[in-house]
Amino acid sequence: MKIVFFGSAHFAVPALQALIKSGHELVCVVTQPDKKRGRHLHVCETDVKSTAVAAGLKTFQPENIKSKESVDFLKKLDADLFVIVAYGQIFSQEVLDIPRVMPINIHASLLPRYRGAAPINWAIINADKKAGVSIMYVSLKTDSGPVILQEGIRIEDSDTAVTLEDKLRYLGAELLMDALKVIDDRSYCLLEQDEDKVILAPKLRKEDGLIDWGESATAIHNQVRGVLPWPGAFTFFRGKMLKVFQTDVLPIFPNHKPVPGEVIRADKHGIVVACGRGFLNLKELQLEAGKRMSGQNFIIGHRLKPGDVLGK
RNA sequence: CGCGGGGUGGAGCAGCCUGGUAGCUCGCAAGGCUCAUAACCUUGAGGUCAUGCGUUCAAAUCGCAUCCCCGCAA
Numbered sequence: 477m478k479i480v481f482f483g484s485a486h487f488a489v490p491a492l493q494a495l496i497k498s499g500h501e502l503v504c505v506v507t508q509p510d511k512k513r514g515r516h517l518h519v520c521e522t523d524v525k526s527t528a529v530a531a532g533l534k535t536f537q538p539e540n541i542k543s544k545e546s547v548d549f550l551k552k553l554d555a556d557l558f559v560i561v562a563y564g565q566i567f568s569q570e571v572l573d574i575p576r577v578m579p580i581n582i583h584a585s586l587l588p589r590y591r592g593a594a595p596i597n598w599a600i601i602n603a604d605k606k607a608g609v610s611i612m613y614v615s616l617k618t619d620s621g622p623v624i625l626q627e628g629i630r631i632e633d634s635d636t637a638v639t640l641e642d643k644l645r646y647l648g649a650e651l652l653m654d655a656l657k658v659i660d661d662r663s664y665c666l667l668e669q670d671e672d673k674v675i676l677a678p679k680l681r682k683e684d685g686l687i688d689w690g691e692s693a694t695a696i697h698n699q700v701r702g703v704l705p706w707p708g709a710f711t712f713f714r715g716k717m718l719k720v721f722q723t724d725v726l727p728i729f730p731n732h733k734p735v736p737g738e739v740i741r742a743d744k745h746g747i748v749v750a751c752g753r754g755f756l757n758l759k760e761l762q763l764e765a766g767k768r769m770s771g772q773n774f775i776i777g778h779r780l781k782p783g784d785v786l787g788k
Numbered sequence: 789c790g791c792g793g794g795g796u797g798g799a800g801c802a803g804c805c806u807g808g809u810a811g812c813u814c815g816c817a818a819g820g821c822u823c824a825u826a827a828c829c830u831u832g833a834g835g836u837c838a839u840g841c842g843u844u845c846a847a848a849u850c851g852c853a854u855c856c857c858c859g860c861a862a
Contacts, residue, residue: 513862517790717859744826765793765859769800776814777800 477501477556477577477660482541484508484522487641488561490649491582492524495559496531498653503553508564509537542568550574557659559652560614569616577659579614581621582648584641586610586628588669590677591619596644597637598677601702603694607631607640609648611655613666620674622666625655636701680707687711689737689787693725693754711737711786713763713778718786721768722760737787742780747771749786 478501481492495502505528510521521529528535538546542565551574558579560567572579585595586608592598599607608628615621627647631640658664685707687696700709700723709720726748734740734750741748746757762768763778774780 511862512790515790515858515860517862719859762859767794767800767858772814773800775800776812777802779801779813 477656478503478554479557479559480504480506480550480553480555480575481524481528481559481561482506482563483524483559483561484564485562486523487584487645487648488524488563488582489527490645491559491561491652492527494649494653496533498656500656502533503555504534504536506536506538506541506550506563509539541565541571547571547574557656558614561648566618567614567616572614572616580624580655580659581612581614581619582652583610583612583619584608584644584648585677586626587612587619587623588671588674590675592677593679595677596641597680597702598675599702600631600635600637600640601698603698604631607644609644609651611648611651620669622668624658624664624666625651627651637704682707685709687720687787688752689749690752693751693756696751696756697723697725712788713780713784713786715788717764719762719768720758720760721762722758724757724759726755726757728755735785737785739780739782739784739786742775742782742784744772747775747780 479495480503481495483489483492483505484507492505505524507522507524507528510519510525512518513520525535525537536546536549538549540546541563547570550571555575556577558572558575560579560581562582567579583591583595584607585591585599586606587610589595589604590598596607606628608626610623610626612619612623613621629643629647635643655664680703685699685703687699687709689696689711691699696709700720703709704721711718711720724746728740728748736750736752738750739747740750740755746759747761749756749758758771758774760768760770761774763774769777
């Protein structure tokens, strides 16, 4: 089949690599324009572009995929299939109608759960037991098209949004290969999503990383795991932003009633902080502009002691 | 040229503004105390203060340049 691949983010790379190996005719890779980003605002290309260029593929980087120029360009490619993975622009019906067979998308959730930009993060924040990937027919409304294939995996206690994404991006690439097969054979069926079971997973905002010490230890623990790599869970320590990367929920019963955010222990056992319900051991931290370090080193270097209160 | 923080024994930090003996907590090593210990006491090893140039009688500290690390913002 003649395929046009649309993708930008890290998540899309294994799918593109799988396509390259698959022997299908990849006529073009469409990705977001090179942008000034990162420290000092240097111009960077997307991970997908680097992969495509390394493979000698033609790339296309329109500012607006819906523009007349983009549409004309895409039509000339005469593609059978559009494969869209974490591309970053919304399509118009006119664009979706271009491929001869259909436009398909890999989405990192078990649809209809978690439509939107941050499905992996919300699955962890909400303490789900399972996550997965879906391959669906792309319709105009975001992530609402009928599902072709779907596969789930267990979310382990040790998973963070980063480790889970890493698993899902490869799972997605495998499932894409299966999807190409059934599409080629015309042996697929389209399963409409149950609109009653839709859960939205909007893009995370900076404030989604702010820790509310009044929440339960378990909820904060899930937040810490779920908001990686961005925005990262954070609180404040002596007026500076303090990022929290790794925590453990502890069954501890102190002999006084601490305020939420109060450090009740800071020693070789770790940094134990009181939450609204339960206690958290802060295992990996990073103070604003500082290095990421263990709780041990944080105590030693910053003279953290019981009675200090986090959050301001 | 988006804004800002930082590079000091193995680790995390202080010292820098106001130049003049390399400091703290921890780790490590040896010894001691103890029924015992992640506890306590003694002692000890370990540092071209990122790099280069400059100012100075004298630079971790002041000036210029370079390299590297990090946060914000996008």
